[in-house]
């Protein structure tokens with residue numbers, strides 16, 4: 001796919017691209033005050049939710065179309081570009097009618113192919129940047145599907161926003177980052193700009209700095225950060241919003257590492273990594289050979305493939321050994337789980353082949 005630039009005239013093409021503004025547009029005064037303060041801190045793109053998807057009814061669901069007037073007033077006063085979330089055909093029409101410059105598709109909407117298709121159909125022939133947040137569930141294909149639906153509708157100025165994923169278990173994050181998913185997306189679409197939304201990943205003010213730095217170190221192109229003139233009084237997401245002044249401090253503290261050429265030293269280290277990866281693969285294939293032998297033994301002795309007690313032992317012993325070797329126990333467990341599931345698969349193939357042979 002050939003994506004086109006999401007950079008609008010007058011915006012610095014160097015990363016990080018910054019989008020900032022309140023979670024929701026609440027009042028004309030809140031929009032204008034926040035926009036003025038952000039503009040004074042060199043922010044060029046303002047975000048505000050006009051239609052807010054809420055888990056339960058009865059909460060603040062956004063002001064609706066009338067807030068678009070305030071955004072356009074803020075644009076006139078500050079010269080900032082305006083961005084808002086759309087979830088339906090009507091939202092798209094309204095936002096475009098008022099002259100919103102950038103639209104984003106929210107996480108709940110990306111998870112719904114009907115809604116994404118409706119938005120894509122409505123946007124046919126429109127040439128503005130569209131940003132697609134990751135779906136709430138950790139499914140890279142659903143994210144890719146949304147990108148394809150918009151691309152197929154002729155929208156080439158596309159970007160994505162990583163805002164983290166819902167999990168059943170409580171974690172330190174509001175939405176678990178699961179970095180491997182945006183990394184996989186970057187691998188598939190190397191030219192697609194990826195923005196991070198540290199506000200919705202962390203869900204709290206004090207994690208924005210670290211998450212933003214992490215995004216920059218993973219070579220993300222930009223950041224979308226919730227900023228409000230009076231965060232404690234915000235009508236939605238108050239725990240994660242920061243003042244324009246705090247935003248400025250966070251951005252000033254960011255270290256942008258942009259040296260792209262590979263140095264002599266790095267290429268030596270990289271060839272060591274290549275060699276170690278080859279050795280790892282050889283070792284894994286040896287381990288699979290032994291595991292297949294075990295499979296044949298189990299077959300001859302009518303033993304089941306899965307022996308949970310042995311598996312538990314392996315996981316726990318190796319996890320603590322891994323910790324002694326400076327790796328996290330959860331990483332070692334994940335690797336072993338993947339290896340074990342391939343072992344089980346190979347042993348099941350052996351069992352099935354023997355069944356087929358018996359049947360013949």
Ligand code: PEP
Nearest residue numbers: 023049106107108163200
């Ligand atoms: C938002 O950006 O305010 C928002 C609702 O985000 P998400 O779709 O990531 O939940």
Ligand code: MN
Nearest residue numbers: 023226236237
């Ligand atoms: Mn929000």
